[in-house]
Amino acid sequence: KNQVEQSPQSLIILEGKNCTLQCNYTVSPFSNLRWYKQDTGRGPVSLTIMTFSENTKSNGRYTATLDADTKQSSLHITASQLSDSASYICVVSGGDYKLSFGAGTTVTVRA
Amino acid sequence: GAVVSQHPSRVICKSGTSVKIECRSLDFQATTMFWYRQFPKQSLMLMATSNEGSKATYEQGVEKDKFLINHASLTLSTLTVTSAHPEDSSFYICSARDRATGGEGSNQPQHFGDGTRLSIL
Numbered sequence: 001k002n003q004v005e006q007s008p009q010s011l012i013i014l015e016g017k018n019c020t021l022q023c024n025y026t027v028s029p030f031s032n033l034r035w036y037k038q039d040t041g042r043g044p045v046s047l048t049i050m051t052f053s054e055n056t057k058s059n060g061r062y063t064a065t066l067d068a069d070t071k072q073s074s075l076h077i078t079a080s081q082l083s084d085s086a087s088y089i090c091v092v093s094g095g096d097y098k099l100s101f102g103a104g105t106t107v108t109v110r111a
Numbered sequence: 112g113a114v115v116s117q118h119p120s121r122v123i124c125k126s127g128t129s130v131k132i133e134c135r136s137l138d139f140q141a142t143t144m145f146w147y148r149q150f151p152k153q154s155l156m157l158m159a160t161s162n163e164g165s166k167a168t169y170e171q172g173v174e175k176d177k178f179l180i181n182h183a184s185l186t187l188s189t190l191t192v193t194s195a196h197p198e199d200s201s202f203y204i205c206s207a208r209d210r211a212t213g214g215e216g217s218n219q220p221q222h223f224g225d226g227t228r229l230s231i232l
Contacts, residue, residue, distance in 0.1 A: 004154075036223075041202075041225075041226065041228065042225050042226065043115070043117070043204050043206075043223035043224050043225045043226045044155070044204075044223045045223070046220065046221075046222075049220070089154075089155075098157065099157070099221070101154040101155045101156075102154060103152070103153055103154045104152075104154070106152075
């Protein structure tokens with residue numbers, strides 16, 4: 001069973017609207033949680049990284065939250081743009097260097 | 112920012128061919144690089160960890176004789192898919208850990224290449 005579960009699997013939003021993606025994890029011990037954006041046919045690009053003591057971090061129109069007690073994270077996209085269409089991957093590190101990847105949420109922004 | 116270059120970006124070849132994929136860290140030294148495989152609509156799956164100057168560490172279920180990894184320098188790791196078959200068709204992605212950036216262990220950032228789309232006919 002995957003230790004990182006993301007929802008929804010996919011979503012479609014209109015340009016200019018906001019959306020929130022969810023990530024639940026069971027990885028333990030916990031070191032940090034990262035959100036990546038992966039365009040089709042490209043490698044993942046880091047958006048945010050949060051450690052245990054951080055509960056929110058922003059990168060432009062992207063805001064990630066972390067609740068280490070409930071082992072949940074969210075990624076909020078504000079005022080979506082067409083270029084936001086991509087897969088968003090939640091990645092949890094439980095120690096040393098190994099990363100546990102979620103399956104991603106595919107976001108499609110339509111004009 | 113840190114850049115990881117992966118080459119080639121796409122390969123189409125016949126069954127039985129061996130294919131080499133290169134992963135380079137362009138502006139930093141990477142003592143550790145990672146190789147992942149990603150099937151459509153699925154998570155990235157770690158195949159192996161490549162350590163400069165030593166043997167790679169393979170994940171369970173990954174055949175080391177089929178997926179040969181060489182990490183000959185601090186900026187280059189290669190993955191060779193030997194005698195590739197259609198079931199090896201996938202998206203292969205490398206990443207490199209930038210030790211100089213700071214942080215400890217798993218907090219060190221990982222930078223990903225743009226991937227290689229391998230299609231075996």
